[in-house]
Amino acid sequence: MAVDRIKTGMDGLDRILCGGIPQGSLVLVAGSAGTGKTTLAMQFICEGARNGERTCYISITEPIEVLKKNSENFRFFSPSFVITNMIYMIDLRGISANLGIKGNYTADDENTLIGIIEKVVNELKVKRLVIDSITAICSKLEEKGRIRDFIFKLGYIISESGCTTMITSETAPGENRYSQYGVEEFICDGIILLSEKERKGDLIRCLRAVKMRGTNHSRSTYMMDISENGIALAPMLKDYA
Numbered sequence: 076m077a078v079d080r081i082k083t084g085m086d087g088l089d090r091i092l093c094g095g096i097p098q099g100s101l102v103l104v105a106g107s108a109g110t111g112k113t114t115l116a117m118q119f120i121c122e123g124a125r126n127g128e129r130t131c132y133i134s135i136t137e138p139i140e141v142l143k144k145n146s147e148n149f150r151f152f153s154p155s156f157v158i159t160n161m162i163y164m165i166d167l168r169g170i171s172a173n174l175g176i177k178g179n180y181t182a183d184d185e186n187t188l189i190g191i192i193e194k195v196v197n198e199l200k201v202k203r204l205v206i207d208s209i210t211a212i213c214s215k216l217e218e219k220g221r222i223r224d225f226i227f228k229l230g231y232i233i234s235e236s237g238c239t240t241m242i243t244s245e246t247a248p249g250e251n252r253y254s255q256y257g258v259e260e261f262i263c264d265g266i267i268l269l270s271e272k273e274r275k276g277d278l279i280r281c282l283r284a285v286k287m288r289g290t291n292h293s294r295s296t297y298m299m300d301i302s303e304n305g306i307a308l309a310p311m312l313k314d315y316a
Contacts, residue, residue, distance in 0.1 A: 078289050081203070081239045084122025084151060085115070087297065087308030088267075088282070096265065097289035099237050101230045103209075103260055105244040105253040106269030111280055111301055112243040113137070114149070115269070116205040118305045119241055121151045123203035124161035130203040131163040131195055135211040139164045151305045163199060167212075180215045185225055188212070193232045201238055209242040213256050226262040253285070264288040269299070282308060 080095035089095045096102060104112050116132070123130040134142055142164065146152040156162040170191060171177075176184045196204060206212070206229075213222045233240045242263070244254045253260040253268060260266055266285035271278045280299040284292045297308040 080290070082122055082126075084118045084125075085306045085308065088115075088284075088306070091284050091293045091297070091308070092287055093291050096239055096287070098239055099234050100239055100264040100287070100289065101233055101262070102239075102241045102265040102267060102287070103244055103253060103263040104241050104267045104269065105246055105260075107246050107248040107250075107271070110269035110271060111299060111306065112269055113142075113145075113207060114301055115267070115306055116207055116241045116243060117142075117146050118149070118151050120162055120203055120205055121146075121153075121156060124153075124156040125151075127161070128202040129161060129163075129200050130205075131165060131199065131201045132205045132207070133165045133167055133192070133195075134207050135167045136208055139166045148303060149305055150303055163195070163201070165195065178215070179217055180212075182221075185216065185221065189225070189228050189232065192229065193236075196233065196236045196238050201236075204233065204238050204240040206240070206242045208245055209259060210245040210255055213254075213259070219256055219258055222256050223258045223262065226259055230262055230264075260285075270296075281311065 079098040081098050082095045083089055104115055106112050120130045120132050143157065157164060174187065195201060216222050216225055244259055246252055246254065253266055265287035268283045268285050270281045272281055281296050282299045283296045284294060296311045298311050300307045
């Protein structure tokens with residue numbers, strides 16, 4: 076059976092995934108600070124906006140104005156995407172403050188947050204969603220059981236809507252893991268791992284598609300370059316590995 080795929084806007088990544096991300100997938104983009112998670116997620120969102128899809132970027136760790144200013148350094152981003160509501164940028168911290176949510180989330184806060192995301196996806200008819208980062212949300216849930224339930228509920232409402240989603244996850248440099256809490260990767264349909272390798276004093280950014288349900292894909296490690304044109308991938312040469 077043919078699988079509907081979502082182009083990421085990164086030719087190299089689309090080739091790795093044999094044509095793109097299966098529509099409706101929940102994809103974890105994991106990596107330490109500086110590995111390119113936000114850039115990859117924003118390029119994915121902008122590709123949707125360029126194709127006439129309504130998209131949404133929910134930020135938990137970075138103010139929206141800073142996110143927009145940084146995105147303007149890339150050719151794939153256009154301020155018109157935001158002006159015409161092809162990209163909705165939402166600061167979850169501001170919403171939480173307006174709702175009086177402080178500190179760790181209670182069960183009611185958790186349900187409120189799920190409701191907000193569901194409303195955004197369904198009422199705005201969002202086809203692509205980014206949550207940056209899931210680590211910041213999970214840190215306020217504390218318990219692994221609640222984290223698992225939250226991500227499961229999130230994945231359910233997203234899959235029901237047909238929205239394709241990327242959630243970013245912070246990991247420590249050099250760790251052989253995909254999340255801080257060890258549950259996110261089992262709920263998600265796909266994992267894209269970003270990392271760094273040192274060579275002669277230089278840090279080389281790397282990308283590997285660890286898993287992606289619904290499609291064949293390469294599991295090789297690729298060198299990742301970030302320029303004003305966005306993300307470009309190249310095979311990892313033996314002397315880099």
